[in-house]
Amino acid sequence: MERILVSACLLGRRVRYDGGAKPVGDEVVARWRSEGRVVVFCPEVSGGLPVPRPAAEIVGGDGDGVLDGVARVLTESGEDVSRQFVLGARLALDAARAAGVRVALLKESSPSCGSLRVYDGRFAGTRVPGHGVTTALLRRAGVRVFGEGQVAEAAACLRELETPG
Numbered sequence: 641m642e643r644i645l646v647s648a649c650l651l652g653r654r655v656r657y658d659g660g661a662k663p664v665g666d667e668v669v670a671r672w673r674s675e676g677r678v679v680v681f682c683p684e685v686s687g688g689l690p691v692p693r694p695a696a697e698i699v700g701g702d703g704d705g706v707l708d709g710v711a712r713v714l715t716e717s718g719e720d721v722s723r724q725f726v727l728g729a730r731l732a733l734d735a736a737r738a739a740g741v742r743v744a745l746l747k748e749s750s751p752s753c754g755s756l757r758v759y760d761g762r763f764a765g766t767r768v769p770g771h772g773v774t775t776a777l778l779r780r781a782g783v784r785v786f787g788e789g790q791v792a793e794a795a796a797c798l799r800e801l802e803t804p805g
Contacts, residue, residue, distance in 0.1 A: 641675065641676075641677060641802070642677065642740075642741075642742065642743065642798045642801050642802050643677050643678070643679055643739045643740060643741050644672055644677050644678060644679065644741060644743045644744065644745055644794065644798060645679045645681055645732065645735065645736050645739070645741045645743070645744040645745070645746075645778075645783070646669070646672075646678050646679065646680055646681070646744070646745045646746075647681065647682065647745070647746045647747040647750075647753050647788075648680050648681060648682035648685070649661045649662045649663075649682065649747055650662060650663060650664045650669070650745065650746075650747055650788050651663065651664075651669075651673070651678070651680055653680070653682065654691065655682040655684070655685050655691050656691070656692075656747075657684070657691075657692060657693050657694065657695050657696070658692055658695075659691055659692040662747060662788070664745075664788045664791065666791045668791050668792070668795050669745070669791060677798075679735055679736065679739045679741055681731075681732050681735050682728075683725070683728030683729055683731065683732045683752045683753065683773070683774040684724070684725065684728050684750075684752050685728075686727075686728045686731045686732065687723075687724035687725055687726070687727040687728025687729075687731065688724045688727065688728075689721065689724050689728075694715035694716060694717065694719070695715065695716060695763070696713050696714060696715050696721050696725070696751050697713070697714065697716075697751055697758070697759040697760070697761045697762075697763060698711055698712070698713050698751050698758055698759070698761055698770070698772070698773075699711060699712050699713075699714050699761035700712060700761065701770075702754075702758055702770030702771050702772070702776070703729075703751075703752075703754075703758075703770070703771045703772045703773040703774070703775055703776030703777070704771070704776045706722055706725060706726065706773045706776070707726065707729070707773060707776050707777060707780075713725045713751050713773065714761070716763045722773075725751065725752055725772075725773040725774075726773060726777075728752060728773070728774060729752065729773045729774040729776070729777040729778075730777065732774045732777070732778065733774075733777050733778060733781055733783075736778060736781070736783055737781070741783060742782070742783055742784065742801055743783065743784045743785075743786070743794055743797050743798055743801070744775075744778055744783050744784070744785045744786065744794075745786050745787075745788060745790075745791065745794050746772075746774065746775060746785055746786070746787065746788075747787070747788060748787035748788055748789060749767055750772050751772050751773065752772045752773050752774040752775075753772045753774055753775055754770065754771050754772040754775060754787070755771050755772075755775045755785045755786060755787045755790075756769065756771070756787055757769055757770060758770040758771065758772055771785075784797050
């Protein structure tokens with residue numbers, strides 16, 4: 641049975657920067673949980689950031705740029721939290737590898753977990769195409785990453801991985 645890495649906030653855990661959660665109320669995710677498929681993870685908390693914490697955005701690129709050292713993750717006050725984001729990404733990859741995970745369902749627009757878009761680094765609420773630090777590292781390792789609006793696609797990917805032949 642394939643397992644799936646899921647952002648802790650999507651499962652109702654209050655780990656987001658504002659101390660909240662963003663639970664996804666999808667019956668497929670509920671079934672994955674009941675089947676024991678879900679590996680729950682929050683890279684930002686695992687990387688050492690507190691709850692609540694200042695909002696952070698990627699400046700100068702996206703998650704790949706942060707991993708490559710050409711972009712940074714900053715808070716609005718200018719604190720560089722790139723190190724914590726990279727550490728959280730590495731720990732997420734370690735957890736995925738330990739559980740044999742090849743698919744992840746992560747929180748869209750997050751500087752860690754965004755898979756299609758992230759905030760643009762100006763703290764103006766503007767999203768741009770790109771992905772977060774954890775998504776970038778997972779993808780580099782061959783993990784397929786989907787946002788919470790792509791549950792059907794993630795489920796199809798899991799089915800495909802479980803189909804013999």
